Amino acid sequence: MKTKLIQNAAGRWVPEIVNGRQTIPFKGVGKYKPTAKKYAPAISSCADFPADGNKLVSSLKVALVKAGLADGMTISTHHHFRNGDLIANQVFDIAKELGVKNLVWFPSASFPCHEHLIPYLEDGTIHHVEGSMNGPLGRFASEGKMKGMAVLRSHGGRYQAIQDGEVKIDIAVIAAPTADFFGNATGDRGDAACGLLGFALADSQYAEKVIVATDNLVPFPCVPWQIQGNYVDYVVQVEKIGIPEKIVSGTTRITKSPDRLYIARLTAEFCNATGLIYDGFSFQVGAGGTSLSIGLYFQDILRKTGRKARFIRAGSNKYAVKMLEEGLTDYILDGQTFDLEGVRSMRENANHVNTSPFTSYNYHGKGNFAQLVDVVILGATEVDLNFNANVVTHSDGYMLHGIGGWQNCLFSKCVILPVPLFRDRIPVVVDEVTTLCGPGELIDVIVTERGIAINPKRIDLIEKAKRTNLPVRTIRELKEEAEKICGQPEKPTLTDKIIGVVKWVDGTVIDSIKQVKT
């Protein structure tokens, strides 16, 4: 059956029905405001739970069976261990063993370690994935091999979808580095300490059944508790929940590439010269090598000028921790820890605060922290002449990355995308993005190794940059230079089949992704 497409406010064609459900096409930034009540799971009663508070069961399989694992359910897991996650794969091994079919996997993100699940997507154990599709899973879906459509959401969009009832989680499985028998759990200690468990917060509150799995069971109470045991149905002790070394991904090292270092320096010079780095400012940099280098340049500027930041929103790592400990920032408001130094700091330093997608990103909150950040540094696979950006697909059409908090961060006061003008032979600044993930009206500055383009809407920044020696150019000039060097790329061959949709932060559909012809 062919999916009916409708054109949304961004001019993109999106399916009306996604995985059997009616969807709402993107209406414009800040335009869609649902008015119903928030979703709620069934009422629970203490009388149904062990009087002594001991919710331990003998295995993950027993917990899943008790939770009523059945065909067509939505199962959620979380990416606190990034590529070192050991739980999600086990959950579906058990589902396979029990012969359960057509599950929806609702992870907060997926990683290459989840390639293990591809046979389950093939044999119908899993119907489709709603969440970021990294690497192998993305390739699988891009080639049209997944039964349902992929639904890509930002971290904030995931919270929004849970709160407004778009996604109803049947069973949430929360991997916890430390927990007690009641289900109180924390991520900042234990052999597999990963920092915080913020991505599981919504799941703990809204899922019908909640399972906590831990390899470090402590006597009640587990203090501090990041997940409250009062939301938890079952607790399982397992041998090992994750590989903490693998929460450090390859992208959390400072770049050695001369081009990227140069882009980082140019970005920092731009921020300094246009007055973005003032005493008491706030910023967020991502985990990529270029972003980390920008963080180092920011430190230099703060030291030299005697200024300090009020807070860093993170993705924390050893560099952010160093700033906190050196007094270059008052606080780290941390959404996920990218290395073990970040974990240590969160455990030891009261000013290193654990946050969640609710505090930082959620659209259904009464404001969120991301909006308050002065400067945010983000990446992109493509940027186009209207400053629209793509983070999920490559120019050849393959869906290979998740959105993460990227869309949510676009609401900060100044959004800067430092990107190479081309990657090997592939232009990054293009006529039109392959997939629209962020509307250009929210993107202020593109920094490349061959010049800086400022969104014409930011007259203030353009005026300030004029008074500097910075190489400011138009986005069109950058695009033309990229094509002069690389050549004019052909259009990739795609079929008409929609294999996935990209949600905007409010739950509307901003774009769709087509199958790649192989």
Place this chain on the structure above:
Amino acid sequence: MKVSSGKRGDVVRADCFVEVINRPGSPNKIVLKSKVKALFGKSIEELVQKMLAFYEINGVEVLVEDSGALPFALAARIEKAFQKYSRSSKQFVFDMLPENQYTIPGNRYRRSRLYIPGNNPKMMVNAGIYGSDAIILDLEDSVSPEKKEEARILVRNALCQIDFKGAERMVRINQLPAGLTDLEYIVPYNVHTVLIPKCELPEQVIQVAEKIQQISAGNNSVYLMPIIESALGVEKAYQIATASPSIVALAIGLEDYTADLGVQRTTQATESFYARSRIVNAARAAGIQPIDSVFSDFENGEKVLNAAHESKAMGFAGMGCIHPVQVEWVNRGFSPSGKEIEKAQKIVLAFEKAQKEGRAVVAIGSKMVDPPVVKRALKTVNDALVFGLIEKEWRSLYEN
């Protein structure tokens, strides 16, 4: 029969590997494995077809394993493979970009020169963006012996097709006699300056100059920069510096020089103090620029800056960069400082005032300024202008 060129493997980026296999009697077949196939597959196949016709090759299978190479690199790899297959020495040369046809004066400033390995296309593409005064495409030490021929073709294509953004276009050739063959690939393509490595005798310079003369049919405008890298070279420095009117600078290479002496190269550099002084003096006596060696630490910018300051204080006009991050520091180190510029500006203003009033004696307040001091101040102000450190209208800041 099977021949190949280029680089393959998981870590290779922006390069390619080309293999030609003999398939007598069958039509030509192209097998393209490229990570940019969806975007550039057609244009890559067209290039291969065009070059098959150029080399009049039939009955082969051409395998191209491409990791995102730009056309100048693709063509260089294909050319070498096709030359090998057809035992031809024909060159498949791209047109020269119009923006690559600039000239530079022989006495142009040479604070920083950035070394780019001659067989590494990825590093060539952006070589011009870091602001070095010169870019050296290196055919010598950074290219392994079995890759020398491939590198020549790649460097030639880079000279034609890559915009080095106004930098002086330098090539370091191999030691003679291989270096003489290198010249055939670079002299016709607007190379500004040829670096002659391990120079020990004036005759070597003369050989290079004569070969260039021959290739350019007497229309020679290529500058020379001999590099002294041995004890004997140091002893012959002045003779080498004056061996040809094309010589614009004399450089020293300390890694080989210290090896020749049998000593370690140290940060204090006392072991090479004599040699470096000798180079500075010989070059200045010959009326050309003395150029210092490279500095091997690129993690620490302040260290590079210190090294540049010391080098400048010894009399050198510039030094080499082995990594793009060094360029900024080296340029800064060889440029006049803010204080120096300010002092020089005051002297220049006093000098101009004295001239206007017809006085021979230049004075600031009650203090007389000697003519050599005036001369140095004029140079400092001029350098500051050239390096973009002061505005053309700087005098207006001192008015009223």
